[in-house]
Amino acid sequence: MREYLKFYIGGEWVDALGPHTMDIVNPATEEVCGRVAVGSAADVDRAVAAARKAFAGWSVTGREERLEVLRSILDEYQKRGGDLAAALTEEMGAPASLAGGFQVGLGAGHLAKAIEVLEDFAFEERRGATLVVKEPIGVCGLITPWNWPMNQIAVKVFPALATGCTMVLKPSERSPFTGQIMAEILGAAGVPAGVFNLVQGDGPSAGVPLSAHPGVDMISFTGSTRAGIEIARNAASGVKRVTQELGGKSPNIVLDDEDLAANVAAGVATMMGNSGQTCSAPSRTLVPAARMGEAVAAAREAAERVTVGDPNGDVVIGPVVSASQFEKIQALIQKGVDEGATLVAGGTGRPDGLEKGYYVKPTVFANVTNDMTIAREEIFGPVATIIGYDDVDHAVEIANDTEYGLAGYVAGADLDQARAVARRIRAGWVAVNDGFDFGSPFGGYKKSGNGREWGEFGFHDYLEIKGILGYAPDDAAS
Structure with missing residues (x-):
């Protein structure tokens, strides 16, 4: 010790x-x-x-x-x-x-x-x-x-x-x-x-x-x-x-193109990393409402690939940091169910076979509206939400409808369109197609x-x- x-x-x-x-x-x-x-x-x-x-x-x-x-x-x-x-x-x-x-x-x-x-x-x-x-x-x-x-x-x-x-x-x-x-x-x-x-x-x-x-x-x-x-x-x-x-409640705008499924899956995988305990994580995935079914299927598959268990073993995520953090996440997952979001993967309780430790199931909610608690509050756990949008203007409106402004994400095959959308997100750090740079400024707008x-x-x-x-x-x- x-x-x-x-x-x-x-x-x-x-x-x-x-x-x-x-x-x-x-x-x-x-x-x-x-x-x-x-x-x-x-x-x-x-x-x-x-x-x-x-x-x-x-x-x-x-x-x-x-x-x-x-x-x-x-x-x-x-x-x-x-x-x-x-x-x-x-x-x-x-x-x-x-x-x-x-x-x-x-x-x-x-x-x-x-x-x-x-x-x-x-x-x-x-x-x-x-x-x-x-x-x-x-x-x-x-x-x-x-x-x-x-x-x-x-x-x-x-x-x-x-x-x-x-x-x-x-x-x-x-x-x-x-x-x-x-x-x-x-x-x-x-x-x-x-x-x-x-x-x-x-x-x-x-x-x-x-x-x-x-x-x-x-x-x-x-x-x-x-x-x-x-x-x-x-x-x-x-x-x-x-x-x-x-804090943050960062949007991930997935554009309407042939790469939608792959981009949704990548966003969910990023969200789950570090057991979801990342202030800049893409916790709100925004997808074309007409393609919600494709997004749900891709997100479910991505969440099911996330292995959870002993951090000394070969797993993707370990526990969350504390009992209080575990209880907070459980309450917010239940809140998502109670408010009518569609539970796509995961849910309350520990993953099967893990009776000790602060382990949380990789969880995905779909058909989320931006006024729901799970879309407003920072959960700080492996919980992804999927919100539908009508067009790009609607996506940007949803993305910016938050008291936070730490980070944002845009994923799409049309780089010019992705760049234009990134400029419209009110956040201090916006990644286009998973960009990363140690020299970039990192910090937030608003709260x-x-x-x-x-x-x-x-x-x-x-x-x-x-x-x-x-x-x-x-x-x-x-």
Whole structure:
């Protein structure tokens, strides 16, 4: 059993000041697999003080020094890939193939992209007699979720390091193991003392003190919209910058062409990945109403191909992360039945043969209307909904009829049409025919948040912009 009772503060592993610990439950077995110290306001104070002390030196380092540190982190990260994968499987139930593949691979990909961006990033720009300078914002509080731990740690920690910021990371209390290993990686890579600090804990114990702390200049949060609103309130008194990547209810518009069945199946498979626990997942599949029968058949077949079981075995999906998440998903599946949607695959209860663990049946609903609960609320489980549309204008109208705007998807053989539809979706990240790019901006419209992560765009929120007027009056006059 894992036991992590120390926090990484000021370049050292130190005892937690608070007296409390929490048990971590393996969602596949429902058994305790670890114990982690719960941070307190005093622990946050200590971590912020270390970050403030380190900021004076790290903020004025040159590009090459930061690049050297980031490259060293990449070397250490690659050495610990197996450890990270094992931790992911244990703490959140990610199947071994997913944990050691895309989950760990996302962290490495974002780190490599941060290095590439930093090599050429323009921190200064002359505009006539004025010099425009981009400077690190200061001490950053980074609060990350449990569903894609390495992705979310990577898109916050690495841009912060690259831009000269110092930070305090609070990982989700549901996936603390990977955060602990990441701290070990950064320490081994030679990140200077106090530049990166780790405090574990839940929202009330550590998240609230961090977001409200007067010594923190910026908060970057990924999680639910409800929690994001509270974090913004906590941060408001300090007028600190707050960036958020929150919930989603993303549309997947499948265009009316010969590839409809294949595109529906691909969308359902994407929805089921990571047990449906992805904020940007294509949870609303929109198909031509006249071809609902074809879409249902393709979706049913795709769902039935999704194997569920022990994440240490050869399965597509493992359990969802917790008992509370399991119960929420079960209630929403039942809500779909009660509100009259057609249950195509799956349903309530565990899959056959799985009596222990938070396993959910891969579920598909058809003939869904966009006013149903399962079309409005983020389920965060392996549950796909299929909604019919009359024409493309109707599809776009349905797609945008949501309080969220994190992501969208368009699938179709006519690339020009798919591009035109993508432009009309009110979301921050839209994939045409399964496009993917580490350099793309990622973030949401509306209640899906503000700010952007990934690639060059992920640097901007960690920078202040200064104009130095009269910097070069002689050159400006010539």
